[in-house]
Amino acid sequence: xxxxxxxxxxxxxxxxxxxxxxxxxxxxxxxxxxxxxxxxxxxxxxxxxxxxxxxxxxxxxxxxxxxxxxxxxxxxxxxxxxxxxxxxxxxxxxxxxxxxxxxxxxxxxxxxxxxxxxxxxxxxxxxxxxxxxxxxxxxxxxxxxxxxxxxxxxxxxxxxxxxxxxxxxxxxxxxxxxxxxxxxxxxxxxxxxxxxxxxxxxxxxxxxxxxxxxxxx
Numbered sequence: 001x002x003x004x005x006x007x008x009x010x011x012x013x014x015x016x017x018x019x020x021x022x023x024x025x026x027x028x029x030x031x032x033x034x035x036x037x038x039x040x041x042x043x044x045x046x047x048x049x050x051x052x053x054x055x056x057x058x059x060x061x062x063x064x065x066x067x068x069x070x071x072x073x074x075x076x077x078x079x080x081x082x083x084x085x086x087x088x089x090x091x092x093x094x095x096x097x098x099x100x101x102x103x104x105x106x107x108x109x110x111x112x113x114x115x116x117x118x119x120x121x122x123x124x125x126x127x128x129x130x131x132x133x134x135x136x137x138x139x140x141x142x143x144x145x146x147x148x149x150x151x152x153x154x155x156x157x158x159x160x161x162x163x164x165x166x167x168x169x170x171x172x173x174x175x176x177x178x179x180x181x182x183x184x185x186x187x188x189x190x191x192x193x194x195x196x197x198x199x200x201x202x203x204x205x206x207x208x209x210x211x212x213x214x215x216x217x
Contacts, residue, residue, distance in 0.1 A: 015085065016050040016078040020121070023205055025056050028151060031202045031210050032118065035147050036061055041115030044141070045069060046099060046134060047122040051079030055086045057118075065090050067110055069097040099126070099133040105141060114141045120151040123187075124169075127178040131190060138213070139194035148196065148213040151204065155183040162207040187211060 036043070040063040045054045048068035058066040068079045068091065079094040092111075097104050099122070117138050123131040138148045153165045160166040160181065169181040188198045191213050200212040 011081070011085075013085070014077040014081040016074070018050045018052060020206070021050065021052040021056075024120075024151075024208070025053055027204050028053070028120070028210065029057060029060055031200075031212070032057065032116075032149060033060065035149075035212070036064060036116060038063075039115060040064060041143075042067060042111035042113075043116045043118065044105075044111070044114055046097065046117055046119040046137075047071075048079050048094065049075055049121070051075070051082035051094070053118075053120065054079070055082050055088065055091060058086070058088045058091045062088075062090055064115065065092060065111065067092045067095060069095040071096065071098050099130045099137070102133055102136055104133055105137050113143050114146055115143060116147045116149065117142065118149045118151070122152070123150070124152055124172060124181050125179055127176075128182075131182065131187065135190050135194050135196065139196060142215065144215055146214070147199075148191075150187070150211040150213070152208055153181045154187070154209050154211070155181055157185065158183055161209075165207050184209075184211065192216070 042065045044067045046069055048054050048070050051068055054066050054068040070076050070079060076094050076096060083091050095110050119134060123134065142148065153168060160169065165181055172179040184201065191198060195216050196213040197216040198211055199214050202210040202212065204210055
């Protein structure tokens, strides 16, 4: 089972519906809640897609300011529509961010230091330079006790964790040779190059994982 596919237009106002959201938002929040419960500050979602996750998480954590972002104009429209429909005071307008740009989050473009960054289903449907940009930004923006949560399918020890992920990986690479399911070891090495350490690997539905990174001690 995979989570890659076209979002479905849900409403005339531009809101999109991602089928994967309905399967994964509860287990994802179970992990995030352990790190974010009772805290305040700013959390950025890098690559918010439809905007459903950020609105849902904002309901769970009203003391946190949530900053959605994306590069796609269609997704930015959907995020804005979900934000308007929810009417939550702790969700900011979506930011247009290109993670492949090393300066994807220049000073003054949004919040200052971040409590956390959440990124779901991005680095396998993008060139590796997007992962490099994501981690470089996380190293600059996170507080000393901040966390980066990275959700999606991953290989472990250069092996797929399920046949469906192997099939998914092949389909991604056929669409773009720079795409593909990443290996946990490669991502961990990238994190280490910017001073972040992998602290937890949490199993998720549909053969996905959440990788939790924090600053190296």
